[in-house]
Amino acid sequence: MKKNVLIVGAGGVAQVVAHKCAQNNDVLGDIHIASRTVEKCEAIIRSVHEKGAMKVDGVIEAHALDATDVAATTALIERTKSQIVINVGSAFINMPVMSACIATGAAYIDTAIHEEPDKVCETPPWYGNYEWKRREECEKAGVTAVLGAGFDPGVVNAYAALAREEYLDRIDEIDIIDVNAGSHGCYFATNFDPEINFREFTGQVWSWQNGEWTSNTMFERGKEWDLPVVGRQQTYLTGHDEIHSLSQTMNVPNVGFWMGFGERYITVFTVLKNLGLLSEKPVTTAEGQEVVPLKVVKAVLPDPASLAPDYTGKTCIGDLVKGEKDGQAREVFIYNIADHADAYREVGSQGISYTAGVPPVAAAMLIANGTWDVGRMVNVEELPPRPFLSLLADIGLTTWVREGEEDREIYGRTAGA
Incomplete structure (x- = not known):
């Protein structure tokens, strides 16, 4: 203990x-x-x-x-x-x-x-x-x-393990889908540390396809999903942490991460990147001051913690897992729905x-x-x-699973918890 x-x-x-x-x-x-x-x-x-x-x-x-x-x-x-x-x-x-x-x-x-x-x-x-x-x-x-x-990474890795143990004999593909269908009311902001957020998207987009690493650029590959609660959402293939462990530990030939982005985020991100303002390399101003452009952008954006009071809407994050069970093709989506307002009421965060x-x-x-x-x-x-x-x-x-037209809660809050 x-x-x-x-x-x-x-x-x-x-x-x-x-x-x-x-x-x-x-x-x-x-x-x-x-x-x-x-x-x-x-x-x-x-x-x-x-x-x-x-x-x-x-x-x-x-x-x-x-x-x-x-x-x-x-x-x-x-x-x-x-x-x-x-x-x-x-x-x-x-x-x-x-x-x-x-x-x-x-x-x-x-x-x-x-x-x-x-x-x-x-x-x-x-x-x-x-x-x-x-x-x-x-x-x-x-x-x-x-x-x-x-x-x-974390819960989605556990969802993949659950799919392996309980739903599929063989897994051919894991698509992790992360959609924030909420609104924070600001013109532009990131939901967590802007420096880390932007760094995820400025380099190559790595995914695991057909048993090998595949590189794309950000926003190169998009896909729309019809998701529980939040409905139809546009997402883009993005590099992310869990791909780098699941690809090596699960013996699955295809692992990708899809994140939802609105048009405004894409526009602002693209302008900042093209201007060099997302660079982590120091530059010297005309006044002789050395600054890191990415840190300057971080300094002028809202603190993610400050977004919580006015945040509304829900998130949907889960694993779409495809493969075979008892000789038949099977597909399950294991997911969670979270509410921004509920989170703020309970703990003061979005x-x-x-x-x-x-x-x-x-x-x-x-x-x-x-x-x-x-x-x-x-x-x-x-x-x-x-x-x-x-x-x-x-x-x-809580954890839900969608299979076909049915959504059911498989891990919910127990009485008295």
Whole structure:
């Protein structure tokens, strides 16, 4: 059994994580939140208390931390006696935070692949560039490291594992579909860190087709889907984290990720990119100041956390899985629907943050009770999906399946949860 959680990061996702840890602190124990800007951590703690989220009396504290400093992170883990670290900071800090967990024996959970600030869209599979190189190190230390435990990656990986275990004898294709049919009321904004958001789309779009890596450009391949609740939605083939593990762990010849984009997003993105304003490379202004264009764009856009109060509408995220069962062709869509307004009422965040923040808490609870405390590095699809999806339903995210014309809830909130 493991107890006491250190949350690294203080953005919109961290706020959800903190609320959900507080709602389950009888299982998770003390809660510590750390970021460079301690005031952001303190604001999250105030929101937890304002919502009365603490299930039982307990510790919830804020800490100033530069998470790129391995020694400082190691010392904080030891000082707070944290046995589980949930890393929802920038993807740039994955490796140093993981190092601190290996040094202390704390379990490690993140929600995205590590990135280096000066590199965009590296050679696939992306996990092979950083995280997977440390598998032996984690196993030797007996450290549980659950990679990509957000929604996508994360829950969609569990959906793929569920399809493999319960719906199909052979999987030929996995299409992950992510549509935000909500509206934040701003002319233009991103739903999470603009720097990370734009970096996903400025390089090559990698997908796994016919058992090999295939490269496209952003918005080159589009497809319209008729989805539950949100209806017909236009999406585009996009590079994304989960492709880089599912392609290697599932023995499936085709894996793609499709994300919904509106016309305005595409127009603004295209203009910014063509002007060079999405570059991560420094430039020098006429006044002799060195700036990174992407960081300037990030500075002038709305803080994603600020979008929550006025956000309306729903998200639909899931896996369309095709293959064969008992010698017959079969196709299932396993998915979740989340509501922005519901998320704001519960935890003060919008639905994108909610879907990303609830899953790592479920993962932490499964590590705490031993179910997922495997003592090595794993991606979510390598772990049992049923306990994860069942627990997710109890703490806020239900799972549905569409087959043919029928939609049915397969993991819903149990009585009293």
